[in-house]
Amino acid sequence: MYLTYLDSNSWLIEIGEQRVLLDPWLVDSLTFGNLDWLFKGSRTSQRQIPENIDLILLSQGLEDHAHPPTLKQLNRNIQVVASPNAAKVVQQLGYTKITTLTHGQSFILNNSVEIKATPGSPIGPTLVENGYLLKELATGLTLYYEPHGYHSPSLKDAAPVDVIITPLVDLALPLVGPIIRGRKNALEIAKLLQPQVMLPTAAGGDVMFEGLLTKFLRQEGSVEEFRSLLEKNNLAVQVIEPLSGERFELQLKKRALAT
Template sequence: MKILKADDYQTWFIEENNFSILVDPWLDRKLNPNSSIFLQREREDSSCLTDEDVKNVDAVIITAPFIDHLHFPSLNKLNKDIQIITTKRAKKNLNKRGFLNVTTCINNHPIEIGPFLLSPYPAGFPYTWSSFCFFIENKNKKILYHESHISNFSVLRKVNKKCDVALITIEPVKFIGLLTLSMGLKKALKVAKILGAKKIMATGTSPQKLKGLINKVLLIKENRINELKEGDTQIYYKEGDEVIL
């Protein structure tokens, strides 16, 4: 199983035996296709994926109904009949846009996606009812865990599932300094310990690059990877970073 951090934010490319999955794809240079004074993020390069990579994608996982997960300018680069696994709310929007093969994930109900088995679970608060986390396992019992915001610690302990790599946030973001929207490094390492993961691949990276009025209500701290000690969990942070399981 190949896991590629496909951009500088939270797009993931997972591949095995010529079957590939995109997770929360943002494949453009501009996050908000319209001019927006509320939310925007721009970059010089759309992603590190080639046109051929995108053309050959077999399935998509969309973990939340928000614009930085459910990004229609990117999804419109794919076939309308591509397999999509997502939330109930996102499915309604996808169906309205003409996507024909959309499945709503149900907590703790495994779904087969090509050579993989996907097991979805509730995200942590405040995303418990809008988003989901998941484990993906291949036939060799190699497992990745993905959570795009905040891990649900009670769920992780109850499930008691281990993984080889965790795709999680490591830069804390708070709404008006009170409501936590993504985990910092300390909590990320705690998640990795619960899961027995020796590697973390950071998602939702560089949140300070978000522009607009949203920056007025978000308290953002940059990553603290440089504080890790030798022997700690290995962290992959940059676009193009890759792990093979």
């Protein structure tokens, strides 16, 4: 399994000889509702669009997961798997192969990778977006992704999971509390899923943020603090901080396949 961190929530996952582009923001700036004054993300340098993508995987319909300028740059004939909210975005952009997954539903990519939607981040009072479990069918190796740190208790049925990509620190607003939930939630999912490797997402990479909202956002915790939490709880988990844009191989022990 190979991973390339493309900043913010964006990843290229190479699993089962398939190339999965996850929640890509690769070009232009990032805003919500074109409100630059409130929040704007900018890249220090533009990302090259990865080639030979087999699947675009979208966990949410918000711009930091389904980024319209990036999606406009990609081939509209690439297969897309998306949450219902994200599926609306790519439908409007003219994508031709869209599979919408609700919680508990699965999609098989080229007879090589199973992708299962799990309950993820709440957006507003009624909408819950997707997390994903990706399983390499030939080996049983599994990766779990949830970008805001909201983990469903139903994930216990998937344990053990080899790789977890999720926030390891909190991003909090005064009076509101954490809007990105790492720390405690990351520790709890580590206990539940017993991964070999964990990687941080959502709060890193070669990006800069500005706007009114950023004046109040506070990061609480650190990756080193999280490593210490794992040690104190006797969890033998490797925590990897990926370098932005660099492809690397995960050295994973294969688990016995269920019969």
